[in-house]
Amino acid sequence: xxxxxxxxxxxxxxxxxxxxxxxxxxxxxxxxxxxxxxxxxxxxxxxxxxxxxxxxxxxxxxxxxxxxxxxxxxxxxxxxxxxxxxxxxxxxxxxxxxxxxxxxxxxxxxxxxxxxxxxxxxxxxxxxxxxxxxxxxxxxxxxxxxxxxxxxxxxxxxxxxxxxxxxxxxxxxxxxxxxxxxxxxxxxxxxxxxxxxxxxxxxxxxxxxxxxxxxxxxxxxxxxxxxxxxxxxxxxxxxxxxxxxxxxxxxxxxxxxxxxxxxxxxxxxxxxxxxxxxxxxxxxxxxxxxxxxxxxxxxxxxxxxxxxxxxxxxxxxxxxxxxxxxxxxxxxxxxxxxxxx
Amino acid sequence: xxxxxxxxxxxxxxxxxxxxxxxxxxxxxxxxxxxxxxxxxxxxxxxxxxxxxxxxxxxxxxxxxxxxxxxxxxxxxxxxxxxxxxxxxxxxxxxxxxxxxxxxxxxxxxxxxxxxxxxxxxxxxxxxxxxxxxxxxxxxxxxxxxxxxxxxxxxxxxxxxxxxxxxxxxxxxxxxxxxxxxxxxxxxxxxxxxxxxxxxxxxxxxxxxxxxxxxxxxxxxxxxxxxxxxxxxxxxxxxxxxxxxxxxxxxxxxxxxxxxxxxxxxxxxxxxxxxxxxxxxxxxxxxxxxxxxxxxxxxxxxxxxxxxxxxxxxxxxxxxxxxx
Amino acid sequence: xxxxxxxxxxxxxxxxxxxxxxxxxxxxxxxxxxxxxxxxxxxxxxxxxxxxxxxxxxxxxxxxxxxxxxxxxxxxxxxxxxxxxxxxxxxxxxxxxxxxxxxxxxxxxxxxxxxxxxxxxxxxxxxxxxxxxxxxxxxxxxxxxxxxxxxxxxxxxxxxxxxxxxxxxxxxxxxxxxxxxxxxxxxxxxxxxxxxxxxxxxxxxxxxxxxxxxxxxxxxxxxxxxxxxxxxxxxxxxxxxxxxxxxxxxxxxxxxxxxxxxxxxxxxxxxxxxxxxxxxxxxxx
Numbered sequence: 001x002x003x004x005x006x007x008x009x010x011x012x013x014x015x016x017x018x019x020x021x022x023x024x025x026x027x028x029x030x031x032x033x034x035x036x037x038x039x040x041x042x043x044x045x046x047x048x049x050x051x052x053x054x055x056x057x058x059x060x061x062x063x064x065x066x067x068x069x070x071x072x073x074x075x076x077x078x079x080x081x082x083x084x085x086x087x088x089x090x091x092x093x094x095x096x097x098x099x100x101x102x103x104x105x106x107x108x109x110x111x112x113x114x115x116x117x118x119x120x121x122x123x124x125x126x127x128x129x130x131x132x133x134x135x136x137x138x139x140x141x142x143x144x145x146x147x148x149x150x151x152x153x154x155x156x157x158x159x160x161x162x163x164x165x166x167x168x169x170x171x172x173x174x175x176x177x178x179x180x181x182x183x184x185x186x187x188x189x190x191x192x193x194x195x196x197x198x199x200x201x202x203x204x205x206x207x208x209x210x211x212x213x214x215x216x217x218x219x220x221x222x223x224x225x226x227x228x229x230x231x232x233x234x235x236x237x238x239x240x241x242x243x244x245x246x247x248x249x250x251x252x253x254x255x256x257x258x259x260x261x262x263x264x265x266x267x268x269x270x271x272x273x274x275x276x277x278x279x280x281x282x283x284x285x286x287x288x289x290x291x292x293x294x295x296x297x298x299x300x301x302x303x304x305x306x307x308x309x310x311x312x313x314x315x316x317x318x319x320x321x322x323x324x325x326x327x328x329x330x331x332x333x334x335x336x337x338x339x340x341x
Numbered sequence: 342x343x344x345x346x347x348x349x350x351x352x353x354x355x356x357x358x359x360x361x362x363x364x365x366x367x368x369x370x371x372x373x374x375x376x377x378x379x380x381x382x383x384x385x386x387x388x389x390x391x392x393x394x395x396x397x398x399x400x401x402x403x404x405x406x407x408x409x410x411x412x413x414x415x416x417x418x419x420x421x422x423x424x425x426x427x428x429x430x431x432x433x434x435x436x437x438x439x440x441x442x443x444x445x446x447x448x449x450x451x452x453x454x455x456x457x458x459x460x461x462x463x464x465x466x467x468x469x470x471x472x473x474x475x476x477x478x479x480x481x482x483x484x485x486x487x488x489x490x491x492x493x494x495x496x497x498x499x500x501x502x503x504x505x506x507x508x509x510x511x512x513x514x515x516x517x518x519x520x521x522x523x524x525x526x527x528x529x530x531x532x533x534x535x536x537x538x539x540x541x542x543x544x545x546x547x548x549x550x551x552x553x554x555x556x557x558x559x560x561x562x563x564x565x566x567x568x569x570x571x572x573x574x575x576x577x578x579x580x581x582x583x584x585x586x587x588x589x590x591x592x593x594x595x596x597x598x599x600x601x602x603x604x605x606x607x608x609x610x611x612x613x614x615x616x617x618x619x620x621x622x623x624x625x626x627x628x629x630x631x632x633x634x635x636x637x638x639x640x641x642x643x644x645x646x647x648x649x650x651x652x653x654x655x656x657x658x659x660x661x662x663x664x665x
Numbered sequence: 666x667x668x669x670x671x672x673x674x675x676x677x678x679x680x681x682x683x684x685x686x687x688x689x690x691x692x693x694x695x696x697x698x699x700x701x702x703x704x705x706x707x708x709x710x711x712x713x714x715x716x717x718x719x720x721x722x723x724x725x726x727x728x729x730x731x732x733x734x735x736x737x738x739x740x741x742x743x744x745x746x747x748x749x750x751x752x753x754x755x756x757x758x759x760x761x762x763x764x765x766x767x768x769x770x771x772x773x774x775x776x777x778x779x780x781x782x783x784x785x786x787x788x789x790x791x792x793x794x795x796x797x798x799x800x801x802x803x804x805x806x807x808x809x810x811x812x813x814x815x816x817x818x819x820x821x822x823x824x825x826x827x828x829x830x831x832x833x834x835x836x837x838x839x840x841x842x843x844x845x846x847x848x849x850x851x852x853x854x855x856x857x858x859x860x861x862x863x864x865x866x867x868x869x870x871x872x873x874x875x876x877x878x879x880x881x882x883x884x885x886x887x888x889x890x891x892x893x894x895x896x897x898x899x900x901x902x903x904x905x906x907x908x909x910x911x912x913x914x915x916x917x918x919x920x921x922x923x924x925x926x927x928x929x930x931x932x933x934x935x936x937x938x939x940x941x942x943x944x945x946x947x948x949x950x
Contacts, residue, residue: 022785023792026793027801141934146927147888147923147927149905153908154923156912157912168912235404238446238447241441243433244434245464246429246464247430256452274793278795281889296800300890301890305804308804309805312798315797316792316793316797316798
């Protein structure tokens with residue numbers, strides 16, 4: 001990779017650092033903001049006062065706040081996120097086990113949204129005032145107004161209860177099926193790697209409806225941005241020059257218009273990710289998807305707080321990483337970023 | 342390239358409207374001008390007179406909301422306004438090309454400028470990638486860009502305004518068009534660069550026997566470089582004449598005012614001649630002569646339609662009932 | 666009122682009458698406000714009373730929206746929930762508008778460490794996926810209406826701060842600001858009286874768009890159990906109550922509150938679109 005590109009990557013990594021610091025500090029504060037006495041809570045309802053004090057000193061809760069923060073950092077560095085009361089396991093290993101499910105679902109949802117929204121937005125911009133244009137604008141406005149939890153439920157009602165096309169929303173695979181040997185964590189990919197098309201079909205059947213629910217949520221902002229960006233680019237001076245030079249419509253569309261139009265869309269993806277990560281929690285609940293969102297929700301119901309905090313921390317770090325990725329992709333597409341500094 | 346009898350470009354009765362939220366603007370009304378083979382014609386007028394729109398109409402790259410309501414643009418016998426897109430794409434960039442004001446905005450910001458020239462060459466010729474690239478670099482050198490091989494890979498934001506304009510000129514002449522339309526090629530550039538760019542266009546035109554339609558609001562600039570000049574006001578061509586004749590004896594009151602308002606080094610600020618009023622609102626109903634309310638010579642006969650076209654000398658036409 | 670405000674109001678009335686969608690949104694909002702204000706006296710049944718009808722009865726003459734698993738009349742609950750949801754959203758948006766625009770304006774105007782602090786706070790909030798942050802906060806501080814309002818206000822704070830900062834920055838060097846300074850106005854007065862009012866239009870557009878998002882956030886939190894607690898009548902909770910029944914065919918328990926949610930958010934979004942067209946027609950898409 002060229003030197004300016006490397007320099008830019010290094011710079012972006014540096015700007016991500018304060019974000020990570022902020023995330024860690026905030027999650028620490030949330031940790032300490034628990035209602036009641038954290039020590040009594042972690043010790044359990046049947047603990048004696050003595051046991052509670054032991055827990056308190058073990059957790060370092062009798063130390064000063066800065067000391068506690070140092071302990072927190074030390075634990076984090078070791079990958080120790082505490083223990084879950086409900087599962088009895090370390091939170092970190094619970095999260096690691098359940099993260100692939102969330103990633104698979106979120107990726108599928110995003111891919112679906114992109115596959116529909118990008119062409120739709122471009123089509124609407126190149127045919128202003130047409131039927132496609134009106135449908136797209138309607139979709140964009142309505143999409144912003146739909147509560148994701150409601151669309152999920154409606155989809156289940158329509159496609160499972162009424163039409164019987166979808167399987168019952170009970171997770172990644174039917175109860176009697178064993179998951180494929182774990183390579184990537186994605187059931188879809190791993191079942192293909194294990195050359196088990198039946199398993200692949202089963203996993204695909206289960207993931208369709210949750211993917212559509214997520215995809216619909218992300219559809220509106222991406223479509224809106226693609227259409228607006230494309231409209232702006234098509235009216236630009238440089239597209240006019242390309243047309244005035246007689247270039248073929250396909251060249252004008254793909255080489256001169258689309259690449260430029262994608263820049264703001266890439267930037268928008270950051271906000272879309274924020275939205276998707278939040279909304280995936282709800283989707284996991286509706287479809288009993290065993291991801292980290294469902295894990296956190298189960299913990300909330302049981303007043304088990306360590307998993308919730310681990311979940312928030314993980315999600316935030318994933319988000320920081322995704323934003324970094326977006327910035328890098330943008331920088332690689334737009335030469336002005338690379339060269340300008 | 343056979344030089345048939347008759348002009349290279351003959352624009353007749355071009356009328357054009359803009360439709361928007363405020364109403365319908367009749368921006369051009371019966372615009373006509375000709376460009377002969379190899380000649381340089383200047384098109385002059387204030388901002389809003391319709392010079393650029395006329396050029397965009399000829400090229401067929403009008404913005405959405407613009408509608409041609411009449412007229413013909415005969416280019417080597419073909420009416421560009423009636424032709425279909427596929428035919429027009431063959432002409433654009435290869436037979437008739439245009440450069441735009443604000444060149445940097447007119448170049449793709451995320452594509453190297455050399456590649457953009459190469460795109461045009463490869464579209465209109467059969468040249469392979471290497472040959473097209475070499476031709477593009479040669480063109481960059483022809484438009485007096487130093488270190489053309491390095492600039493080939495540069496992006497528009499890295500270049501000065503003058504260099505961007507040169508790139509645009511290189512792009513336009515890359516396939517040796519018979520007509521180059523240069524819209525305000527020198528505007529926005531410093532005086533030295535202005536002269537250099539215009540000299541460049543002149544040299545290219547001479548070397549390639551290329552006709553040029555030079556559009557500018559600066560009459561003095563055109564006086565030095567155009568063979569004939571067409572004066573536009575508010576969507577009308579009010580006078581067309583050979584340059585010398587226009588400056589020696591302008592027949593339209595507006596042309597005369599334009600000429601006298603050119604600043605002269607000998608004159609003082611108090612001697613500055615201005616033209617009262619502004620271009621009328623095109624959405625309102627307008628009199629046949631759109632200069633009527635700014636003209637000192639206006640008389641009741643000026644309200645009678647149609648706008649006349651009087652021959653005032655050899656190759657010299659004026660659209661006025663009471664020419665000077 | 667100044668001439669520009671009068672002109673804007675006239676322009677606004679024109680925009681509303683020209684665009685049927687904006688008009689529809691306006692009417693819809695009006696209806697919701699009426700429900701919010703007078704809902705509790707308009708309901709056919711006591712929204713909290715169980716057993717006013719048979720359990721899980723489908724929509725009928727007696728119960729237009731049917732009944733839920735505790736025999737409560739859904740229509741009454743949906744109507745009454747309007748007040749709570751709108752109140753939460755309105756309070757949260759007002760709070761974040763006031764705090765965010767003040768902080769952003771101060772950051773844009775004074776610069777220096779004020780700007781650094783505000784930027785740091787905004788960036789820290791934006792480093793999280795906002796709904797996840799809300800979840801974490803609600804889990805930590807406990808569920809109550811006040812906490813929901815504060816949390817939703819917090820996650821909306823950055824958008825106002827950013828807009829206000831940008832707008833103030835642009836206007837800081839304007840001629841009339843310089844004139845006011847030379848006339849002896851204190852910086853605070855210049856900011857409050859001269860600059861800030863001119864920044865209001867984009868902030869107000871943002872506020873109306875944010876209302877929809879605030880309603881969705883509050884309802885979403887309630888849906889997953891981190892918001893309002895049962896047996897309170899709130900649209901999100903009602904959808905959650907009915908979620909199990911969607912799969913066994915009793916669709917009305919979730920659907921009517923869900924539609925109410927959708928209509929409320931839609932009308933705020935359409936209003937926001939209409940307002941944005943009024944404020945800056947160039948940005949119309």
